[in-house]
Amino acid sequence: MKVLMFGWEFPPHISGGLGTACYGLTKGLAGLKNIDVLFVVPKMFGDEDQSIIKLKGANTVPVSKTQIEFEGTQKKMETIEIKSDIVPYLSEEDFWELKKKRFPAKTRFIQTDNGFKINFSGKYGDGLIEEIKNYALVAELIATENTFDVIHSHDWLTYPAGIAAKNKTGKPLIIHVHATEFDRSGGNINPVVYSIEREGMEMADKIIAVSNLTRNTIIEKYYIPPEKIEIVYNAVDSSPRKHNLNFRKNENEKIVTFLGRITMQKGPEYFVEAAYLVLKKMENVRFVMAGSGDKMTTMIKRVAELGIADKFHFTGFLKEDAVAEMFRLSDVCVMPSVSEPFGIVPLEAMQAGVPVIISNQSGVSEILDHAIKIDFWDTYAMADSIYGLLKYPSMSKHLKKAGKIEAGKMKWDNSAQQVSKIYRDVLIKSNVKV
C-alpha cells in the first residue's frame, strides 16, 4: 500500500509539536512492512538540493526529490519537496535566522509552532491563500505522475492539496487534525481558515483526530458526523537525547518549569500566578518559563508586578539539546494549556523522568494516569500540586518511575499501526463503493 502524504516541516530542520508528530508518525509507518510513504513537503530551507526536477505544468514549480533513510528500517522513503514560497518557521529566533539567508522577495514566512496561526490582517493578506492554492495545483501534478492508494493530509494548510489529489485520482483522502482554528485562535475564528478546514473535513473519507477533545471539537464546531472520526493518539520518540551542557544544579534548590510557547493557548499566566502562591510559602524554589511568544512581555511585567522576579526566570526559545538540559534540571514540569489538542511536551518530560502537572483541557490528559491533572484556571490546585511534589518526596519519586514507564509505552509504532488499519478500512470501504 502506498500513501501520498502531504506533510509539513521535516528534519533536519526540527519544528514544533506538529512537525514532531508528523515525523514520528511517518517514521512509524515506514517501519511497517506493507506501507510505502511518498512524502510531500513545501521546501523549507534551501540547503539540501540534490536533484531538482522541473515538473511540467501550469506552474514551473521546482521540486526536489530526495530519499530519506530511517534508522533501523531498511526501506527508503521517497520525499518530494516543493519549492513553495511559503517558508515555515517555529520561533522568532528561527525567523531571524531564516531572514539572514536569501529568499525571493515574494517569500512568505509562516510561523508554524503547533498550529500555523496566521495573521491575515497584516501584510500576508490573501496572498497566502493563493500560495496554498498553488501548492494544491502542484499536488495535483504530483498526484497524476505517481501511483498511490491513499492520500493523507496533515492540518489545514495541506487540506486543499489533499482535496486536489483526491479530485484528480479518486483515491480516498484521510485528513489528520492536529489542531483546529478554535485551539489556535482562542475563539477568535478566522472564517477563511475555518472554511478550508471544514471543506477538508467534509471531503475526507476519514478524519483522524489526535484526541477525544479534538474529536469533540470537530463534531460540535464543524458539524461532522461522529462515525467519520477516529482517534489516534500521538506518541513520543524514545531516542535518548544527549545533553552536553553541564550546568551544575544547586542541590538545595528546586526548579519548576513551564516549557512551550508563551501564548494565550498555553496558559502561561496561570503558571505565573501559581508560582506566586508557592513562593509565598516556600523559599528554595525557582520557576522557569522556557519559550517565546507574543505574551512574553506581559508575563515579564506580571512577574515584576508580583515582586517575584528574583525567583522567576525567562530563558527564551530553547533548542533541542537545551530542552533536554532543562528537563534534567527540572523537578516539576507544568503544562497549564487552555486548549491543547494533544500536547507532546509532558510525554517528553515524563520520559526524561520529570513529574508533570497537566491541565484537564489537554488531549494528552485523556491517556495519562501518572500525571497530576488540574483545571488550567485552578491556580490554587496547581500551586498545591507543585508544593506537594516538592515537599513530599514519595509522590515525586513515584511519578518519576511510573511516568517513565507510562511514557515509554507510547510508541509511534503503535500509532502507525492504528493509522495503517484506518487506511485498510478506508480502502475496503471505497472498493465496495466502486
Next chain:
Amino acid sequence: MKSIALFFQVHQPFRYRRYRFFDIGNDHYYYDDYANETILRKVAETSYLPANELLLKLAGELEGKFKVAFSVTGTALDQFQLYAPEVIESFQQLAKTGCVEFLSETYSHSLSALKDKTIFEQEVKQHEQKIFELFGQKPKVFRNTEMIYSDEIGDCVAKMGYKAMLTEGARHVLGWKSPNFLYVNAANPRLKVFMRNYKLSDDISFRFSNSNWSEYPLTAEKFIGWLTQLNRKEEVVNLFLNYESLGGRQPKESGIFNFFEHLARGIVKHPELKFATPAEVLAEVQPVSVISVPHPISWADEERDLTAWLGNEMQKEAFEKLYEMSPRMGRCTDEELRKDWNYLQVSDHFYYMSTKLFSSGEVHSYFNPFESPYEAFLNYMNVLSDFQIRLNSMFPKNEQEQEIAALHKIINEKDEKITKLEKQLTRLQKPRTRKKTTKKKK
C-alpha cells in the same frame, strides 16, 4: 446442622475537605461537612435504616432464630450521632432483641495493628467502650480493619482478652482447607479464628445484581441450595458483608431486600441450617486445626494483601509520617487533637492513594472521593502537616521548637492580657467622659 454466621460491617470515614497548602498553620478544620452529611444521610436512608427495619422484623417474626453480628466502626458511630441519630436508635432496638452481637475493632478503622501496639490497644479499648455505652454489650470477638490478620496480630488480640477473631478465608492461606470450619491462631492457640467465605459473601455483596454473571438472577432458593450442597461435615459458613450491600451497592430495585428476607426465612425453616452468632459458634463448634498466617492478609483485591493501603511510596510515606507522632500522641490529652488524630488514621485515606486504582479500578473508585491517588496524597499530607504543627506546639520535638512553643505561649498570654486590659480601659474611660459633660452643664 450447619451454622450460618452472618456479619455486617458498618463503616464511614470522615472525608477531608480540599485542604490546600495555604491552609497549613492557618486553618485547623479539615472536614468536608457537606459531603460527610449528605453521603451519610443518603446511605442511612437507602441502606442502614431500611435494612435495620427488615432485620428487626425478621428478629421478631422468626422468634429469635434469626441471628446477626455487627462490626460498627467508631467513626461511623460518631457520624450517626452527628447526622443521623435515628440510626443509632434503630441499632439499639436491634440490640434489645437479643439476636444481635456486636464485634470489637479499632475505633477509627485504622491500620494501627501493623505499626504500633500501644496505639492499637488504645483504639480497641476506645471502641469497646463506645459499644458498651451505646448497646450495653461487651464484645468477645474481634474483627480487625479490612480483615487484616496475621499470627502476630492474632496473638496481640488474644492478649487483650478476646476469644476469637474473624479474617478473610484467603485461598493462599487456606490452601486445600475449607473456610467453613473454626481454626486456631498459630502463635496463641487460645484464639479461635473465623474464616470468611468470600465466594458466597461476594455473591451477595458484589455479584447479586450483575446481569452478566452466569448465576444471575440469584434467588434465595438457589443460595440455600449452595449452602446445603457444601460438605456435610463443614460446620460454619461465615458470611461477612458490607452493610451497604443492602440497598446501597445492591439497590432496592434489584430486589436485594426481598432476597434477603427470603434467605433468612429459608435458612430458619431448613432442617440442616441455622443462624448462629459468633459467640454461639464458639460455644458449639470445636476448632479443627491451626491456621498459620505469617504475613498479614486482608480481604482486598485478588492478592488479599496490604498493597491497597501500603503498596506505593506515597502510602508508605504518609503512613510512616503519621505514626512517627504516636509516642507524643500517647501523652496527648487534648480532646480536639485526639479526635483529629483518630480520624487521620482511618484506613480509607490510604486506600484513596492507591495506584492500583488504574488496574483494578472498579471497586476502588466506588468509594473514592478523589479523582486521582495523587490528589488524595497531596490533600492528606497537607492535613498531616498542619496536624504536626499543632502537635509540635503542644509537644515540641526539639529545643528550638520548645523555645518557639514557649514564646508562642507567652505571646498568647500577653495577647489575652492586653485585650483584657483594653476592655478595662474602655470601661474606665466611659464614665469619666460622662462626668465631664455633666460638670459642664452645671
